[in-house]
Amino acid sequence: MGLEERPHERAIPAVPRRAFLKAGLAFGSGLLLGFSASAPGHGAPMVSNSTPAALAPNAYIRIGRDGQVTLVMPQVEMGQGTYTSISMLIAEELEVRLKQVALQAAPADDRDYRNPLLGLQGTGGSSSVRAMWDPLRRAGAAARLMLITAAAERWHVDPASCRAENAEVVHMPTGQRLSYGALIDLAARLPVPRNVPLKDPKDFRLIGTPAKRVDTPDKVNGKAQFGIDVKIPGMKIATVAACPALGGKLAGVDDSAALAIKGVSQVVRVDDAVAVIAEHMWAALQGLAVLDIDWDEGPNARVSSADILRQMEAASHKSGVVARKEGDLAKAMAGATTRLEAVYQAPFLAHAAMEPMNCTVHVRADGCDVWVGNQVVGRAQATAAEVTGLPRDKVIVYNHLLGGGFGRRLEVDGVTQAVKIAKQVDGPVKVVWTREQDIQHDAYRPYYYDRLVAGLDEQGLPIAWSDRITGSSIMARWYPPGFKYGLDPDAVEGAANPPYGFPNILVEYVRHEQPGMTTGWWRGVGSTHNIFMVESFIDELAAAARRDPVEYRRVLLGRAFDLEAGLDPAATAPWSGPPPDPARVRAVLDLAADEAGWGAALPERRGRGVAVQYAFGTYLAQVAEVSVSKDGEVQVHRVVCAVDCGMIVNPDTVKAQIEGGVIFGLTAALFGEITIRDGRVEQSNFNDYRVLRINEAPTVEVHLIKSSEAPGGIGEVGTVGAAPALTNAIFAATGIRIRRLPVKDQLRSS
Amino acid sequence: MVTLRINGQEYQLEVPHDMPLLWVLRDIVGLTGTKFGCGVALCGACTVHLDGQAIRACITPAANAIGKNLTTIELIGETPIGKKVQQAWLDLEVVQCGYCQSGQIMSAAALLAGNSNPSDADIDAAMSGNICRCGTYQRIRAAIKEAAQIS
Numbered sequence: 001m002g003l004e005e006r007p008h009e010r011a012i013p014a015v016p017r018r019a020f021l022k023a024g025l026a027f028g029s030g031l032l033l034g035f036s037a038s039a040p041g042h043g044a045p046m047v048s049n050s051t052p053a054a055l056a057p058n059a060y061i062r063i064g065r066d067g068q069v070t071l072v073m074p075q076v077e078m079g080q081g082t083y084t085s086i087s088m089l090i091a092e093e094l095e096v097r098l099k100q101v102a103l104q105a106a107p108a109d110d111r112d113y114r115n116p117l118l119g120l121q122g123t124g125g126s127s128s129v130r131a132m133w134d135p136l137r138r139a140g141a142a143a144r145l146m147l148i149t150a151a152a153e154r155w156h157v158d159p160a161s162c163r164a165e166n167a168e169v170v171h172m173p174t175g176q177r178l179s180y181g182a183l184i185d186l187a188a189r190l191p192v193p194r195n196v197p198l199k200d201p202k203d204f205r206l207i208g209t210p211a212k213r214v215d216t217p218d219k220v221n222g223k224a225q226f227g228i229d230v231k232i233p234g235m236k237i238a239t240v241a242a243c244p245a246l247g248g249k250l251a252g253v254d255d256s257a258a259l260a261i262k263g264v265s266q267v268v269r270v271d272d273a274v275a276v277i278a279e280h281m282w283a284a285l286q287g288l289a290v291l292d293i294d295w296d297e298g299p300n301a302r303v304s305s306a307d308i309l310r311q312m313e314a315a316s317h318k319s320g321v322v323a324r325k326e327g328d329l330a331k332a333m334a335g336a337t338t339r340l341e342a343v344y345q346a347p348f349l350a351h352a353a354m355e356p357m358n359c360t361v362h363v364r365a366d367g368c369d370v371w372v373g374n375q376v377v378g379r380a381q382a383t384a385a386e387v388t389g390l391p392r393d394k395v396i397v398y399n400h401l402l403g404g405g406f407g408r409r410l411e412v413d414g415v416t417q418a419v420k421i422a423k424q425v426d427g428p429v430k431v432v433w434t435r436e437q438d439i440q441h442d443a444y445r446p447y448y449y450d451r452l453v454a455g456l457d458e459q460g461l462p463i464a465w466s467d468r469i470t471g472s473s474i475m476a477r478w479y480p481p482g483f484k485y486g487l488d489p490d491a492v493e494g495a496a497n498p499p500y501g502f503p504n505i506l507v508e509y510v511r512h513e514q515p516g517m518t519t520g521w522w523r524g525v526g527s528t529h530n531i532f533m534v535e536s537f538i539d540e541l542a543a544a545a546r547r548d549p550v551e552y553r554r555v556l557l558g559r560a561f562d563l564e565a566g567l568d569p570a571a572t573a574p575w576s577g578p579p580p581d582p583a584r585v586r587a588v589l590d591l592a593a594d595e596a597g598w599g600a601a602l603p604e605r606r607g608r609g610v611a612v613q614y615a616f617g618t619y620l621a622q623v624a625e626v627s628v629s630k631d632g633e634v635q636v637h638r639v640v641c642a643v644d645c646g647m648i649v650n651p652d653t654v655k656a657q658i659e660g661g662v663i664f665g666l667t668a669a670l671f672g673e674i675t676i677r678d679g680r681v682e683q684s685n686f687n688d689y690r691v692l693r694i695n696e697a698p699t700v701e702v703h704l705i706k707s708s709e710a711p712g713g714i715g716e717v718g719t720v721g722a723a724p725a726l727t728n729a730i731f732a733a734t735g736i737r738i739r740r741l742p743v744k745d746q747l748r749s750s
Numbered sequence: 751m752v753t754l755r756i757n758g759q760e761y762q763l764e765v766p767h768d769m770p771l772l773w774v775l776r777d778i779v780g781l782t783g784t785k786f787g788c789g790v791a792l793c794g795a796c797t798v799h800l801d802g803q804a805i806r807a808c809i810t811p812a813a814n815a816i817g818k819n820l821t822t823i824e825l826i827g828e829t830p831i832g833k834k835v836q837q838a839w840l841d842l843e844v845v846q847c848g849y850c851q852s853g854q855i856m857s858a859a860a861l862l863a864g865n866s867n868p869s870d871a872d873i874d875a876a877m878s879g880n881i882c883r884c885g886t887y888q889r890i891r892a893a894i895k896e897a898a899q900i901s
Contacts, residue, residue, distance in 0.1 A: 078847055079845075079846030079847030079848065079884045080846070081846070212840075212843070213843060213845070215845075215848065216839070216840055216843065216845045216848075217840065219845045219848030219851055220827075220836045220839045220840060220845065220848075220851060220855060221783070221823065221824065221826075221827055221836065222781070222782070222783020222784070222822065222823035222824045222852050223783065223824075224848055225782075226785075226849060228782075228785075228786065229776075229782035231780060231782070237777055262766070279777075280765075280769075280773050280777035280778060281773045281776070281777055281786070282765075282766075282769045282770060282773040282777070285789075352883060353847075353849075353883060354785070354787050354793070354795060354847065354849040354850045354881070354882070354883045354884075355785070355787075355847075355849045356786065356787070401847075401848070402847060403785070403847050403848070403849030403850075404847045404849060404883050404884065405847075406883075432786070434789060435787065435788045435789055435790075435793075652843055656843060656846060656886070656889070657846075659885060659886075659888060659889070660846055660884045660885035660886060661885070662885070663884075663885025663887065664883070664884075664885050667885075685788055685789075685790060685792055686788050686792040686793055686881060687790075687792055691881050691883060692885070692887075693878045693879075693880075693881060693887075694873070694874060694877045694878055694880070694882075694887040694890060694891065695874035695875075695877075695878040697885070697887040697888065699888050700888060
């Protein structure tokens with residue numbers, strides 16, 4: 001995203017100034033979060049020509065004559081704190097206070113607002129700070145330099161004698177000052193500078209300090225606008241029933257009873273679903289309940305979890321596509337003193353974001369408006385264009401705050417469906433899924449069936465390691481160019497490049513698509529299952545060697561083998577980060593172990609488990625302390641995490657993401673499981689798709705390591721190691737090795 | 751026709767008596783701070799106060815609120831306890847995605863109204879009906895304790 005190539009005169013999406021000023025007043029804080037406050041669709045369109053009076057040196061920054069700075073925000077806020085951390089990057093280089101930056105959700109634009117790590121306009125893969133670290137700081141620095149140059153011209157002084165601070169340019173010898181607003185017209189006539197120098201990190205005044213989140217005030221008083229909160233004049237409310245059998249179609253529907261309900265105005269048919277359109281959700285729900293629907297259940301109507309598992313087990317015996325091969329595995333195995341084998345399994349998982357899937361659409365002959373909270377805004381626009389037949393620039397997407405994403409909103413199935421429905425409705429319609437629809441029509445985290453084998457030498461150290469991962473490929477569906485030579489880099493992430501060196505290693509991937517199941521990204525992606533397998537199996541090796549799990553890992557980390565020897569480049573995901581540094585792994589392991597009191601005596605049936613990981617460019621070790629009652633109830637008391645994520649932008653957000661990420665991972669490890677019967681998802685709501693509650697949640701302690709390395713990702717890392725830390729602790733407490741998630745009632749007979 | 755007193759204001763609403771308060775608030779009155787999460791009182795996102803008691807709006811018919819005071823997240827900051835809870839939530843940066851937090855704050859305010867110094871067990875009992883998918887529980891616990899200390 002070379003800012004330098006972009007002349008500032010170019011017509012670029014600009015924020016209607018009138019809109020944000022009004023909204024700023026309404027919010028009282030001067031901050032505009034999300035687009036809805038400016039009444040989109042009824043005021044100025046989001047994409048307009050650049051305002052001549054404003055300084056718009058690049059896609060991200062707008063400065064008005066009144067000095068108001070607006071960040072056109074490329075990343076979406078789903079709780080991870082990105083609205084604050086990305087604003088900090090701009091504010092740091094632009095020399096303004098964080099409070100002086102107003103936010104505007106970026107329009108759909110896969111070029112100007114492309115995430116360079118993901119290759120499209122998207123928020124995911126724990127990539128926001130890493131992707132925007134350079135471009136956003138450069139954007140701020142370029143604007144700062146233009147303002148300094150403008151002031152120097154005005155004063156007829158050397159720009160080097162001027163500096164920017166607190167939204168003003170100061171001429172240092174005389175102390176003269178000019179506000180940014182006063183310099184806008186002059187600065188806007190200057191060329192956008194190339195190769196702008198960035199601040200030395202030692203001069204950061206904002207980055208690395210705990211900043212208050214900019215989105216919190218409106219989230220504690222009910223004003224925050226999520227997609228589901230959209231209110232458009234004349235808007236109808238709809239709710240849907242999709243074919244309960246996965247992949248089935250609508251055959252017919254008798255809607256006479258539904259249409260007789262007061263408030264129901266219409267019943268709309270699409271290929272695989274029925275929608276009831278009403279004045280309010282209550283009428284829509286009542287209408288849905290009395291529809292007499294005839295489904296064509298399609299080819300998956302008899303599929304069950306047992307069938308899926310049988311097929312995966314069979315597939316796992318075949319050799320797979322090689323992700324990594326180094327040394328002579330067969331020879332090393334043959335010469336090993338001890339040989340261990342294990343099968344590990346991870347279930348299908350739903351996302352269950354608190355905000356059920358929803359999308360509001362208004363289709364007209366000449367355009368289409370979409371109000372949604374989505375992680376891939378460009379794709380939301382593209383699908384609306386495809387369904388309506390309109391050119392993309394006639395589709396305006398107003399992205400909102402997301403009530404949780406976790407990867408679910410990296411899909412646009414809900415947008416596609418809502419546009420199909422809205423095409424048949426006169427006026428705007430908000431389509432809201434029930435929780436049951438949300439859980440039963442997700443893009444599920446795939447089921448993985450993994451075979452691990454290790455050969456140990458006489459000291460009990462692994463000289464041979466093989467890992468064959470069987471599962472569906474998300475990448476092949478979601479981003480086909482990322483699926484090369486039959487290798488899915490996500491499916492093998494964390495398995496192909498563990499932080500431990502093995503002289504002989506083979507990692508293979510067997511692609512096995514499960515009938516009817518659409519699989520998708522789920523917080524922590526590939527690492528979440530692979531780190532469970534790898535860190536559990538390492539624990540098994542330590543036990544076989546009769547060595548302490550922390551000490552055993554220290555020994556492995558000290559062995560100097562090339563950590564990427566034999567690694568196929570196609571096995572590395574774009575968000576994976578550079579190769580791991582064993583010294584940084586060791587540092588987080590030591591810190592977590594120390595803080596957790598590793599080795600101190602514990603009562604009977606209480607134990608500690610450790611997991612170490614390198615994922616998303618971040619190093620993390622966690623120690624879980626659990627107890628298991630005689631009747632098999634697991635209680636997690638405490639989780640201690642040590643994190644090295646390189647340079648930290650907002651330390652409190654890093655802590656919060658780890659705290660929450662661990663809880664998210666424990667929820668899945670303890671309870672999370674989607675099962676299939678007669679082609680249908682068996683779970684439906686929070687009663688049978690359980691989520692950890694406050695009375696069950698452990699305290700999570702987070703210890704940060706100071707670092708001057710490049711930033712790593714933080715949104716998903718807490719989730720990644722939660723399961724193996726838990727199950728390794730269960731092993732320490734009971735001697736029982738959990739090889740299949742979730743834990744659920746597997747300890748009942750213990 | 752149902753007459754409801756919501757946040758101190760009287761509304762004459764053309765809604766059926768059995769319509770849950772959640773949809774009355776969100777789709778008729780336009781108060782969207784109260785959230786839809788599960789529809790069956792499993793998650794607590796729709797928590798509001800009826801005469802000071804925390805209830806789940808998704809399963810409470812409009813008729814049950816006739817003649818009572820209904821308070822939502824939009825007005826809770828006007829009450830002394832609600833204001834303290836919101837302040838503690840801000841001070842401790844409890845919020846992540848924020849979708850469940852209206853309900854969390856309403857449950858916490860109801861707890862503190864009846865118990866000015868809740869123990870961990872009291873917090874568990876009062877708050878275990880509110881799910882947070884982002885996992886902000888330990889900050890919720892700490893913020894309730896802090897709110898109890900704000901004078």
